[in-house]
Amino acid sequence: MTKSVIEVSDLVVEYQSSKGSVRAVDGLDLHIAAGEVYALLGENGAGKTSTVEVIEGHRRRLSGQVKVLGIDPAATGRDRRELRDQIGIVLQASGIEPEITAREALTLVRSPYRNPRTIDEVVELVDLREFVDQRVSTLSGGQRRRLDLAVAVIGRPKVLFLDEPTTGFDPSARRRAWDLISTLRAGGTTILLTTHYLEEAEFLADRVGVISRGRMLIEGSPRDLQQAHGQRVMSVDIVGGGSGVDEDLQAGLSQALAGVAEEIEWIGSRVHVTSSDTNAALERLTKWAAASGVILNEWSIERPSLEQVFLKVNSDEIEGDSRG
């Protein structure tokens, strides 16, 4: 089994608010293997930021075990420095003085690392050439985020934390950032990512965890989640049912698919059938078509997007709570 570089067991985080103590993370487990890209998803307030901040060593925990590269991120002194030398963090707030140039920022930030990348290497890697000698105050939002990425990778980190790394990017900049993350991953960097863009998680992550109210709801590869937690949507055009699809035909199909279709939606002569068991639905549909004398045309069966899975898991959680 591949060794975990991030190990979190039974993590509990609380913070004080005007209404007393609030439990932001409530018994969370998380294990991320070397070289893995892991995306942590959750709605605002779900606890993902608190979780990541504890793993980064930027927040205290109430209880639980946390190790990154075998070191407790809450460590001080030599262990702290050792860990910081091997991780990179993209913070939401850039943290670079607006009065200096990108090159000056990179030169300074690389100074405390033992094996930093060269400035030229990072400029090339993150594609900063067009603005590396401009002051940070003159950079656009997207350019600043690229500089943030550059600053995070200049120490040649083994583990990289990306907190919403492409927020504010235009589509082409986002694609470039994805390429960079893919390149880092190919070089063996372990990456923990939080994002609001589910297609980003779908594109980049080996595994995805969805957290809600401080707990892990589901976890797995994007594909596994789509298969395990989402239905498939079957779409087919009904031909030969006369001038339109009459009510009898629609009622007949509903009867034929009773028990296997969660949802049936007609748009003109095309029907969309949402089902967790597409094999059974398909079998019944073809039998019904043969018996009714219609032809099934222009088939497709698609997996739901990660977004549909995410929304379903979250709505199930809320429904479960309201019932409970």
Next chain:
Amino acid sequence: MVDLQPWPRPLSLIVQQAAHQLRLFVRVPVAVFFTIALPFVVLLVINATSGERFFNDANGDWPVDAFVCVAISAFTAVSATFTNLANMVPIRREEGVLQRWRSTPLPVWVLVGGHVVSAVVISVLCTTFMLGVGVAFYGVSVPLMSIPAVVMTLLVATLSFAAMGMAVAAVVPTASAASGIANAIILPMALISNVFIPMEEPPVVVEVLANVFPLRPFVDALQAPLHPVDPAAAPHWDRLAVIAAWGAVGFIVAVRQFRWNVTPGGSTRRRRSASQQG
């Protein structure tokens, strides 16, 4: 696998951090204005209106323009350390700069040391400039035998006021409050410490208060070796002790209350709104 290199030398890191802070200082016009330009203009205005008057202290008469020049030189050192750090560190905290460094292997003491060393360097440069103006235009004399006492006084005072500046930076709630709080502390202190208004016979309350707080002891300790009639060769140790005591309190508060960020955590939305407010 890359072979690990040894850690960079702390001295080299401090020099880089201090050089970085100096570069930032010269690129922030408002910092340059308040640290050097404003005290210089105040010096010109006060001395343009003071005439040929003398200030009498226990050791003899000072021409008022020389007296005020040395006093404002001390005040400039305080602006460069106390006011500058109390203003700029909270701004950097709100910009996320401190949190950024917290994510790196830079030791905390190097980060703080870089700020302090740069403040001390700015302070020494500005004070030297002001004393130079005094020598050139206001009859200030700097006897060779007094230089060790001047240097020792500047060293103790700049480090102590830097520590006090870091303490204020640690406890102020926001960057926008920092400037007001720093000035609310230092300007009244300056008014009772012979900086802008030389007082030969101040009320007892003012005299007592001035001697309890650290600015008047600094002004006295810098003036003593530069006295036109009877310059002291040795540092004014009792005055330096008062300044150092305040510096020690500042150091303890700064270490205990130091904060890396303004947002104690919570959800993304809260952090965003907090950083936007900053």
